[in-house]
Structures are given as C-alpha cells and as structure tokens.
Amino acid sequence: MNRPMAQATTLAWKAQKLIRTQYHRPLSTALLARELYCNADYLGRVYRRVFHLTLTEAIHRQRVREAEKLLISEARSLTEVAALCGFNDVGYFRQIFQKHTGLTPAAWKRRYSKEHINS
Structure with missing residues (x-):
C-alpha cells in the first residue's frame, strides 16, 4: 500500500x-x-x-447498537436511552432506530427483553 x-x-x-x-x-x-x-x-x-x-x-449504526443494548439490559425511559446514545430528539431517535432495526425502540424492547429473560 x-x-x-x-x-x-x-x-x-x-x-x-x-x-x-x-x-x-x-x-x-x-x-x-x-x-x-x-x-x-x-x-x-x-x-x-x-x-x-x-x-x-x-455514527447512527453505533448509536443504534448501543441503544439496543440499553433497551434490553436496563430499565430506562426512551428519552434517557436516546440521550445516552447521543440523540437530542426522541422522535429522530425512533426514526433512525426503526430504519436500522426494522422495529421501533418499544417493539425492540418487547421482543428482545423476553428473549433475554428466557435465555
């Protein structure tokens, strides 16, 4: 090179x-x-x-990856998760999260928190 x-x-x-x-x-x-x-x-x-x-x-991918972890591992509000991952606007966070995962943050939490508990 x-x-x-x-x-x-x-x-x-x-x-x-x-x-x-x-x-x-x-x-x-x-x-x-x-x-x-x-x-x-x-x-x-x-x-x-x-x-x-x-x-x-x-940047969005990294923030969404971190949000995925926080959503299933900690009892935090969506506003807190968004802020901890660098998003100032919860609506924008939802939009980017859904674009990358195909699910809203709430749907992600419901789906994967159950799997997390059962595993």
Whole structure:
C-alpha cells in the first residue's frame, strides 16, 4: 500500500475509533474532522472508501447498537436511552432506530427483553 493510501486508511480508523468511543457526544463529520485535524470532505471520502459507509451512517449504526443494548439490559425511559446514545430528539431517535432495526425502540424492547429473560 502506498504511503498516502496508508495514511488515509489510518485516518479512517481513527475516525472509527472516535465514533465507537464518543457516540454519546454530539458528533458530525465536521466535528470529527476538527478532532482529527483534517478537512471534513476529505475525511468523509476516505472513511467511505475504507468502510463503505458515510460517517453519518456509521455514527447512527453505533448509536443504534448501543441503544439496543440499553433497551434490553436496563430499565430506562426512551428519552434517557436516546440521550445516552447521543440523540437530542426522541422522535429522530425512533426514526433512525426503526430504519436500522426494522422495529421501533418499544417493539425492540418487547421482543428482545423476553428473549433475554428466557435465555
């Protein structure tokens, strides 16, 4: 792998690490680029080339993954789960959650809490 491509791949992995560890904070392409000292458009292109996802899609996926865990493991309100996963708006959280899982957060909790208890 040539040096510029290796540096770009490293940058994408650094962005991925930030998404995995900072998903609960306000995150955007611009904020990630600022933290990584690079141009937002460049970071978006590099990330998509490496992971085949946009940065926004990656942020949403990480937040939904964490929400799935919280919904079945803890007795928290939907508002709390949304906030803990970085969503400021519960309606938007529901929309993104359903887009990624095919279920509303409440339906997810009903379905998988039962499986969690029975396993």
